[in-house]
Amino acid sequence: MTTETLQAPVPRTPLQEFWHYFKGNKGAVTGLVFILIVCFMALFADIVAPHSPSDQARDALLLPPAWMDGGNWAYFLGTDDVGRDILSRIIHGARLSLSVGLVAVTASLMIGILMGLVAGYCKGVVDTIIMRVVDIMLAMPSLLLAIAIVAILGPSIVNAALAISIVSLPHYVRLTRAATMAEMSRDYVTSSRVIGASPLRLMFVCILPNCVAPLIVQATLGFSTAILDMAALGFLGLGAQPPTPEWGSMLADALQFVQRAWWVVTFPGLMILLTVLAFNLMGDGLRDALDPKLKQ
Amino acid sequence: MFQFIFRRLSLVIPTFIGITLLTFTLIRLIPGDPIEVMAGERGVSAERHAELSAQLGFDQPLYVQYFNYVSGVLQGDLGNSLVTKEPVLSEFLTLFPATIELAFCAAMFAIFIGLPAGIIAAVKRGTLFDHSVMTFSLTGYSMPIFWWALLLMLIFSVNLGWTPVSGRIDVVYWIDDVTGFMLIDSILSGEVGALSSAISHLILPSIVLGTIPMAVIARMTRSSMLEVLSEDYIRTARAKGIAPWRVIIIHALRNALIPVITVIGLQVGILLSGAILTETVFAWPGIGKWLIESIGRRDYPVVQGGILIVASIIIVVNLLVDVAYGIVNPRIRHSR
Amino acid sequence: MSLLKLENLSVTFGQFRAVDQISYTVNEGEVLGIVGESGSGKSVSSLSLMGLIDYPGKVSADELSFMEQDLLSMPETQRRKITGSDIAMIFQDPMTSLNPCYTVGYQIIEALKTHQGGTKKELKTRAIELLNLVGIPAPESRLSAYPHQLSGGMSQRVMIAIAIGCNPKLLIADEPTTALDVTIQAQIIDLLIDLQKQKQMGLVLITHDLALVAEVAHRVIVMYAGQIVESGPASEVFSTPKHPYTQALLASLPESAAGKARLEALPGVVPGQYDRPKGCLLSPRCPYATDHCRNVVPDNQGPLERQVKCHTPLDTMGRPAA
Numbered sequence: 001m002t003t004e005t006l007q008a009p010v011p012r013t014p015l016q017e018f019w020h021y022f023k024g025n026k027g028a029v030t031g032l033v034f035i036l037i038v039c040f041m042a043l044f045a046d047i048v049a050p051h052s053p054s055d056q057a058r059d060a061l062l063l064p065p066a067w068m069d070g071g072n073w074a075y076f077l078g079t080d081d082v083g084r085d086i087l088s089r090i091i092h093g094a095r096l097s098l099s100v101g102l103v104a105v106t107a108s109l110m111i112g113i114l115m116g117l118v119a120g121y122c123k124g125v126v127d128t129i130i131m132r133v134v135d136i137m138l139a140m141p142s143l144l145l146a147i148a149i150v151a152i153l154g155p156s157i158v159n160a161a162l163a164i165s166i167v168s169l170p171h172y173v174r175l176t177r178a179a180t181m182a183e184m185s186r187d188y189v190t191s192s193r194v195i196g197a198s199p200l201r202l203m204f205v206c207i208l209p210n211c212v213a214p215l216i217v218q219a220t221l222g223f224s225t226a227i228l229d230m231a232a233l234g235f236l237g238l239g240a241q242p243p244t245p246e247w248g249s250m251l252a253d254a255l256q257f258v259q260r261a262w263w264v265v266t267f268p269g270l271m272i273l274l275t276v277l278a279f280n281l282m283g284d285g286l287r288d289a290l291d292p293k294l295k296q
Numbered sequence: 297m298f299q300f301i302f303r304r305l306s307l308v309i310p311t312f313i314g315i316t317l318l319t320f321t322l323i324r325l326i327p328g329d330p331i332e333v334m335a336g337e338r339g340v341s342a343e344r345h346a347e348l349s350a351q352l353g354f355d356q357p358l359y360v361q362y363f364n365y366v367s368g369v370l371q372g373d374l375g376n377s378l379v380t381k382e383p384v385l386s387e388f389l390t391l392f393p394a395t396i397e398l399a400f401c402a403a404m405f406a407i408f409i410g411l412p413a414g415i416i417a418a419v420k421r422g423t424l425f426d427h428s429v430m431t432f433s434l435t436g437y438s439m440p441i442f443w444w445a446l447l448l449m450l451i452f453s454v455n456l457g458w459t460p461v462s463g464r465i466d467v468v469y470w471i472d473d474v475t476g477f478m479l480i481d482s483i484l485s486g487e488v489g490a491l492s493s494a495i496s497h498l499i500l501p502s503i504v505l506g507t508i509p510m511a512v513i514a515r516m517t518r519s520s521m522l523e524v525l526s527e528d529y530i531r532t533a534r535a536k537g538i539a540p541w542r543v544i545i546i547h548a549l550r551n552a553l554i555p556v557i558t559v560i561g562l563q564v565g566i567l568l569s570g571a572i573l574t575e576t577v578f579a580w581p582g583i584g585k586w587l588i589e590s591i592g593r594r595d596y597p598v599v600q601g602g603i604l605i606v607a608s609i610i611i612v613v614n615l616l617v618d619v620a621y622g623i624v625n626p627r628i629r630h631s632r
Numbered sequence: 633m634s635l636l637k638l639e640n641l642s643v644t645f646g647q648f649r650a651v652d653q654i655s656y657t658v659n660e661g662e663v664l665g666i667v668g669e670s671g672s673g674k675s676v677s678s679l680s681l682m683g684l685i686d687y688p689g690k691v692s693a694d695e696l697s698f699m700e701q702d703l704l705s706m707p708e709t710q711r712r713k714i715t716g717s718d719i720a721m722i723f724q725d726p727m728t729s730l731n732p733c734y735t736v737g738y739q740i741i742e743a744l745k746t747h748q749g750g751t752k753k754e755l756k757t758r759a760i761e762l763l764n765l766v767g768i769p770a771p772e773s774r775l776s777a778y779p780h781q782l783s784g785g786m787s788q789r790v791m792i793a794i795a796i797g798c799n800p801k802l803l804i805a806d807e808p809t810t811a812l813d814v815t816i817q818a819q820i821i822d823l824l825i826d827l828q829k830q831k832q833m834g835l836v837l838i839t840h841d842l843a844l845v846a847e848v849a850h851r852v853i854v855m856y857a858g859q860i861v862e863s864g865p866a867s868e869v870f871s872t873p874k875h876p877y878t879q880a881l882l883a884s885l886p887e888s889a890a891g892k893a894r895l896e897a898l899p900g901v902v903p904g905q906y907d908r909p910k911g912c913l914l915s916p917r918c919p920y921a922t923d924h925c926r927n928v929v930p931d932n933q934g935p936l937e938r939q940v941k942c943h944t945p946l947d948t949m950g951r952p953a954a
Contacts, residue, residue, distance in 0.1 A: 027434075136314035139614065140607050141569030148603050151591040152325050228440055232573055235442045236588055251443055255577065258446060258461075259454050266450075269443025276438040284434075528728040535682050535723075536743040536794065537716030550733045624733070 021289035028285020034278040042095040049088035050074065053245040057083035062261045078263040081253065086263065089245040090271050096246050097275065100161045101226040105219050107165040112172025113215065117203045119173065120180025131177070134170040142167040146229055150238040157246075160239040164229050168222050175218055179211030213290040217283055224279035231272045247272045304618050311611055313366075319604045320365050323596050374601035379593050384601035388583060393476025394464060395582030398574065399567040401498055402506035407560065410510040414517025414556075418525060419544055429514055436511030441570055445504040445577040452500060459500050462579035466493040505574045509563040516559045520552040527551070554625050561617025565610045635660050635802050635834045636681070636719075639695035643673070643680050645688055648905040650676040652858040658802060661832040663825070665849030665866060667842055667881070671902045673858035674838045675724075678804045682721050683711055699801070717747040720795035721804040725811040726787035730779035736763075736790050737775030740797060747798045762793040767823060785816035789823070796827055802834040803827075810840070821848065842885055846870045854878045857902050857913040864938035872948050874940040876918045879950060912943065920944060920952040 012020065022028055041048055051057075063079040064071045071078065077086040119130040137145065149163035183189055184207065192206050233239035234248025242249060250268040257264045340348065349355050353364055368374070374384040410433075417429040453461045464478045465471060469490045471481045479498070482490035524530065525548050533547040534540075572584035579585070583602060590598035634657040643651040651673040658664050666674050680691045683703070696703045698719060703711060723729045730739060740759040744750070750758070756775070763771030766789040779787060788808060795803060805824060809817035825848055828835045839845060845852050845866060852869050854862040854877065862875040873879045880898040900917040903909060911928050915921040922944070930943045944952040 132310055132314060136311055136318065139311055139315065139565075139611050140603075141565035141610065143569035143572065144565075144603065144606060147569075147572065147587070147591065148322060148599065151599055152322050224438060228438075231440050232442060235440075235573065236576065238591070248440070248442075251446065254446060258450050262450050265443075265446045269440055269447065272440040272443060273435070273438055276440070277435060280434055280438050528723060528725055529731040531679075531684060532723065532729045532791070532794070533731065533742075534684055535716055535721045536746060537712040537714070538742065538746050539712065547731055551731070 018289050022285055025285040025288060027281040028289075031278040031281030031285065034274065035282060038094050038275055038278070039098065041091050042098045045092045045095050049085075049091040050076070051085040051088040053084065053089045053092040054243050055084060055088075057085070059083070062257070062264070064261070065263050077267050078261070080250075080264050081257060081261075086250075086267055089250060090247070090268055092245040093247045093250065093268065093271070094275075096157070096240065096244065097227050097230060097272075100157065100164070100230050101223045104161050104165040104168065104226040104230075105222045107161075108168045108222065109172055109215065109219055111165075112169050113176050113208070115169070116173040116176025117180055117208065120177040120184065121199065121203055121207070127177070130173065134173050137167070137170045142225070143229060143232055146233060147236070147238060150233060155233075155238040155241065157240045157244070160230060160233045163233070164226050167229070168225060171218055171222070172215065175214050176211055179214060180207050183207045183210050217287045217290060220279055220283035220286055224276040224283065227272065227279070228276050300622050301619055304615055308611055308615055312608065315604060315607045315611070316366050316369060317362070319600050319607075320362050322603070323600050369604065374604065375597035377590075377598050378595045379590075379598075384598050385605075387586070387598070388602065388605055390476070391581060391583050391586050394478070394580060395568070395571050395575070395584060397477050397479060398498070398501055398505060398580060398582060399564075399571055401502035402504075402567055402570075403509065403560075403563065405502050405506035406509035406513055406563065409506075410513030411517055411556070414514040415521055415544070415549065415552075417514070418518045418521030418552075421522065426518075429518065433511040433514040436507045437515070439507055439511075441504055441507060442573040442577055444507060445500070445574055448500050448504060449577070459496050460493075462577075464494065464497050464580065465490065466497075469493060501574050501578045501580055504577075505567060505570050508566055508570060509560075512559060512563065512566075513556065517552065517556050520555050521548060524548045524552040550624070554621065557620055557624060558617060561614060561620075564613040568606055568610065634658065635662075635699060636836075637695055637697045638681075639693060641677065641680065641691070641693035641696055643676050643685055644690050644692070649858050650689070651680065654853075654855070654858075654860045656853055656860065656863065658834045658836060660801065660834055661828075662851065663828060663835045663837060663849045665845030665852040666836060666838045666855060667840065667845055667852060668855035669840070669902055671857075671904075672855040674855055675806050676858075677855075678721065678806055678836060678838055681804060682715055682719065713747070716743055717798035718800055719802045719804065720798070720800035721806065722788070722791045722795045722808050724807040726791050727779075727784055727811065729791055730782075730787055732779050734778075735775065736777050736779065736782070740775075740790070740794050743794050743797050758797070759793075762797055763790070765796070765827070766790070766793045767819075768793075784812050785820065788812060788816075788820050792820075792823065792827070796831065796833075799831065800833060802836070804836045804838070806838045807840070808837075809844075842870070842881060843887070854881070857908075859913060859941060860939070861914070861942070862940045868938065872946075873950070874934075874938075874945040875942050876920055876946065876952070877914050879946060912941075 057075075057079060060072060060075060060079050061083045062081055063075050063083075065078045066073045066076045068078075075085050075087070077090070079085055080089075115130055119127040140148075146160070146163040146167045149166060150159050153159040153162070180203075189202065189206050192202060197206065230239055230246070231248030231251075234246045234250075235252050237249070237252055240246035240249050242253070247268045251265065254261075254265040254268075346355075353361050356364075372385055374388075376383055377387060380387065413429045413433070417426040420426055449461060452458045460466065465482065469482070469485070469487055471478065471485045471487070471490060474481050474484050478494040479491065482494040530543060530548055533543045568584075571580075571582060572588055574580065575582045575584035576588055583606070587599065587602045587606075590602065636658040638657070639655050640653045641651060641655070642649060642653050654673075654677060656664070666678075668674050676685070676689075679685055681696070681703075685691050691704070693704060698714060701714075703714070730736070734742075737756070737759055740762060741755045744755050744758055759775060760771045763774055768774055768786065768789050774782075779790075782790065792808075803824075808824065809820050812820060821844060824835065824837075827833070837845065837849060849866045851864065852866040853860050854869070854875065856877050862869060862873065862878045869878060870882065873882060877898075884897055898917050903913060903916070909915050909926065911924070911926045912918070912921070912930050915925045918925065925943055928943070930941050932939045932941050933945060934940055946952055
């Protein structure tokens with residue numbers, strides 16, 4: 001009878017543990033669900049979208065959304081100045097934004113981890129040089145640096161993605177370096193070194209798995225900055241070039257229609273906001289769920 | 297204290313060298329021949345090409361070019377605009393006050409709303425107010441500000457007609473350029489209504505530009521306050537029987553501000569890059585709009601010089617923040 | 633006259649009772665020791681006396697009075713006048729208990745100014761006197777020192793100076809020496825006891841250190857899982873403990889293990905929020921527990937001045953009553 005009060009709970013696996021904390025965070029779950037929906041839209045854009053993003057309906061220029069006077073249910077969110085369906089363009093834009101986010105985050109994550117590991121592991125001159133470069137990059141606002149890079153390389157989606165990955169590099173380098181330095185002083189690393197593990201094994205097998213949690217959080221937040229910066233570049237005419245359906249560049253032309261057609265302005269931007277918000281919510285949730293300091 | 301400032305200063309020099317290297321390299325990364333690119337579609341004759349090349353120093357070895365570039369920069373020579381033929385620095389100085397005015401008002405908006413919101417949210421943790429502040433600040437933090445600008449313009453300028461759509465002041469006023477700051481110049485001009493026109497032109501751009509910093513400041517203040525409020529010395533202060541407001545303002549806020557000041561300093565970078573977007577939407581004649589237009593015109597010396605100046609400003613501001621950090625935090629001030 | 637009187641004081645956090653219906657009194661000039669393991673509610677109960685329990689914590693009591701004034705019903709502002717002047721408290725970790733942004737002088741004067749007032753000069757003279765009183769050398773120059781420039785022992789002296797600044801009638805010391813070096817501990821305790829005698833204060837001394845309590849306290853309270861399990865004159869409680877828990881605590885002292893190979897230790901830990909036993913809270917860990925103990929909550933037994941919360945209090949030989 002008394003033994004039942006003393007029974008220890010069955011230990012959860014780290015994944016279960018993580019999910020337990022993550023699902024308690026309503027905002028994070030909402031963010032996750034929204035991201036999944038956007039991913040679905042992006043993957044099956046051709047099926048989901050009612051129209052082709054470049055179809056110009058000559059008889060339906062600047063049509064208001066369906067629920068307004070003069071709206072047409074065939075064009076649920078209305079049409080733009082050349083008669084393209086806004087909803088379809090937003091759906092196809094999701095494909096672009098997510099893939100740019102994915103490419104930029106993956107590229108900067110990989111290079112950043114490598115540089116951070118090397119800096120943290122080698123210390124000395126290598127570390128100083130890498131960290132100086134990182135400091136210089138951090139001294140520049142990311143958007144300005146991205147603009148500079150795109151201005152030189154010429155405006156295109158690929159260059160914009162490249163610029164965004166370069167710009168987000170410093171964060172990953174710093175995180176990995178800090179985590180590496182912290183882990184390097186732990187006894188388990190010393191002991192594997194004593195056993196004779198090679199530097200590569202030490203870096204990737206011993207140290208890296210222990211820095212994964214902050215990197216996951218940073219990568220999630222990196223998605224939101226990538227999408228935001230991509231849209232900003234597109235808006236400034238430095239990213240995706242028209243007719244490509246990109247959320248930011250959809251807004252670039254909208255400036256002249258502010259007076260007449262609010263829907264051309266409102267929906268693409270709302271989509272950017274919601275997607276970025278979803279990634280930020282999820283990033284916050286991940287941080288709370290992965291940060292052992294906050295657990296109990 | 298002076299040693300502390302000196303140490304910080306010595307760290308700035310390598311960063312500055314790095315920035316000059318970066319801007320120096322940038323212009324040489326342009327695909328193709330820089331002179332042809334600068335000349336544009338008209339093209340240049342071979343003699344003119346050699347002449348220009350010598351004039352711009354492209355015929356010399358790279359390290360000499362870099363040395364010349366840096367010594368030029370140190371003397372305030374950032375080259376001339378290809379379009380207007382004006383020195384880059386003087387163009388910059390003409391436009392900079394407009395950006396400062398905008399960024400300053402945006403920063404005031406961000407601090408005067410973000411700081412109290414964060415403090416109250418932390419003190420009233422878990423209440424409706426706290427949840428609203430957190431929701432609003434996360435939304436603001438995720439805001440694509442160019443869209444936010446369009447949206448506010450749509451609501452307040454187009455639909456309600458409360459604020460003007462763009463520019464710094466109504467066209468009916470002709471204001472002498474004394475300080476470059478429209479708020480001051482409009483007072484100096486003595487024209488009736490000029491000041492209120494200048495203010496009404498400033499409101500929307502400031503709110504737009506201040507939104508992200510406001511969100512960041514509110515979030516940071518809240519989390520910093522929460523951390524400080526659970527410290528032992530807060531319990532000590534309360535055990536002295538002093539009034540709750542005094543515990544919060546004198547004991548908690550002073551400590552909580554230390555990380556917040558760093559964050560406020562970091563916002564200068566966000567403000568300057570955000571100014572590029574805000575100025576573009578509101579046709580605000582500042583350096584952000586200037587840079588973007590120069591990129592469009594392929595006016596490379598302007599792009600190069602503009603980026604160098606903006607980056608230098610950010611370095612200097614970060615230095616000032618570091619020093620301010622030392623002043624509020626006695627532990628740093630007294631460290632050797 | 634009793635200075636402080638508690639009658640069935642409870643502090644709850646949601647469902648969890650951190651302090652469970654405790655009652656005791658402190659008289660003028662008396663040293664009361666409160667002992668118990670970590671998590672037994674010692675600190676929480678003393679914080680509730682200062683009015684420092686925050687939401688979601690909730691304090692309730694049949695009576696909580698200081699010098700015949702009801703602390704719970706009085707308005708906040710009036711209670712703050714008592715807190716920090718008539719009742720003062722010092723805390724466990726002096727290094728984190730002082731605000732790092734302000735000088736020592738500022739923090740001492742702040743308390744004086746709040747409760748007594750006076751000109752700048754008077755306050756400063758008084759602060760120097762206080763630092764002198766707590767044995768800090770060169771007090772004039774220490775006034776402008778920042779907390780990070782002081783050692784742990786110095787910081788605790790400053791905390792004591794702040795606490796006694798307004799001549800409190802009751803001083804609560806919550807493990808005042810736990811965070812300090814062993815050599816400093818004795819100095820701080822000597823200082824506290826000296827001041828207590830000088831000023832005829834009531835002193836509530838919360839500690840794990842049984843030997844210390846035995847030495848300086850007049851009366852002692854033993855707490856376990858938020859409840860008082862035994863109370864009485866210090867000498868009696870320690871010489872003839874009546875509660876198995878007190879007995880176990882004493883047995884775990886190195887001194888009592890002389891000649892034995894191992895120290896005695898009570899198995900298990902203090903029950904938490906979710907594993908509260910049905911009967912006596914000690915029953916899962918108690919060597920003498922019976923089925924009765926496991927199912928029925930024991931009452932307090934014995935006269936007020938010597939109480940024990942056990943179905944089968946130990947006799948003078950240390951064996952449970954039949």
